[in-house]
Amino acid sequence: TPVAAETFGLGRVALPEEIAAWDKDVSPDGTGLPVGSGDVLTGEEVFADQCAVCHGDFAEGVGNWPKLAGGSGTLAHDDPLKTVGSYWPYLSTTWDYVNRSMPFGNAQSLQPDEVYAIVAYILYSNDLVDEDFVLSNETFTDVVLPNHDGFIQDDRIETEHSKWVGEPCMENCKEDVKVTMRAMVLDVTPDEGDDDAAS
């Protein structure tokens, strides 16, 4: 039921072509996926051409660029590796993000079948499918990522706010205070002289 409010009569009605051009988001239930398909081996080729320079031949990442594969089972480690395989909850996000925002610097240049192929290759790189796997709009929602159930809704009100409310300590709050860690030891802060534009 549309909300009945007085309107200003501003703007104009969006045309179907315009909505189709901009509304490309894909939801976890597959809503928004275009018709198409791509297999792992095609994806390997497209990935090599379009993605590997930053993300590595095996989606393992180059230098400081994001790793898309690996890290399985590391989320509770000291230094978790968060990738599509180890962390992302929904495959829809991978399709949607690659389609809309990759390659970095040349976004929205991929055809739907290329995106299906790249996503199939990312699944393969994460050891989640075999090399003969074909991803299509019809098989898409059959894929469930490993960390699908790894997320909870914000629970800070219960777990934090309820504890940290009230009149705080003002005097004799601790016996002793010691410095336990110093930023100067790491010495990773930029030197202000170097990037001071006006000096």
Place this chain on the structure above:
Amino acid sequence: MTEETTGKSRRAFLKGAALTGVSLAAGQASAATPDPLITEVQPWASGLGDGVDETPYGLPIQYEGDVVRRNVEWLTADTISSINFTPIHALDGTITPQGCAFERHHSGAIDLKKEDYRLMINGMVDRPLVFTYADLERFPRENHVYFCECAANTGMEWAGAQLNGAQFTHGMIHNMEYTGVPLRTLLEEAGYDTAGKWVYVEGADASSNGRSIPMEKALDDVLVAFKANGEALRKEHGYPVRLVVPGWEGNMWVKWIRRIEVSDAPVESREETSKYTDTLEDGTSRKWTWEMDAKSVVTSPSPQSPITHGKGPLVISGLAWSGRGAITRVDVSKDGGKTWETARLAKPGEKMALSRFYLDTNWDGEEMMLQSRAMDETGYVQPTKAQLREVRGLNSIYHNNCIQTWLVRSNGEAENVEVS
């Protein structure tokens, strides 16, 4: 009270002060020789300054050249999908000058002129609409001051004291007066379906930065803003139109906003799954941690703003803010949290906006471990890093609102430290 009695009581007070050793005029030294800056005529007191046509749009004077945004190269793979930092150590009051207000882009700061700008509203609406920039200026406007804090502000400090300066530890924040149209007004113009529980908003840039926002918030206080601090948005802050999402993490303040989609479910986009989710110690992660909790930091003295004037009167100054309402109180400790004094708020706290606090004190030259602790109108008290770690572990990345400690040495220099 007559003038005469006022004068008497003032004299009586001064006399009493001298007897009890309270320092009013007592600390003031006298110069050995006359100051040539006073005794000699200076060029600016004799010659001429710049004409009024010299600077149609001015920048700060050259001597303020250190009050600039700074980048930390090693934080990100490149400078395009990256962050820089507001020089909060050098600012005062609460309004952030736009020219040095931090930037966070995912595919760079794009150049989008008003003539090329389009905003679409589609999805569960009676009439999907396209607005031009000129259309937006014809809706009734509101003005509000709000802080925009990156979810990752202070994120590098989870594991320990890393970066040496308030600009770097707390400078992913700015606070501006926005002018814009309530998102509610635009949703009503399109005739949103009341069964639509979410809006998905995205930018015109390549990253799109799409985020899902619950309809309740969208109808409450979200603004579609086109002016900040009186003028058009800066290019890097979303020119010509951005979303303003009071109290919520900066990522949701979508810049160069081009589309708003009403839907019955969240999109679970990259920016709310891979990023802006907060991993807990057991490996599960919180999602949709939208609000920025109460937080504060002493901006001066701080590592980039050492004490250079020696003992005596010292202004301890800082910022406090909360995404859940107004700041009601800030306490300051000089001894690492053993004892606290309540600071003075420069003015009453405003909802989801920066508050400036001061503690006017007398420094004896001894080492200090300076901390500030904010309280908001919900009664929430800013926690220590230990308290946060106890609940979350070390790998949350985002939402670090812990109490910050500066170790101020007897020479006036300050350092970012953690204390027991």
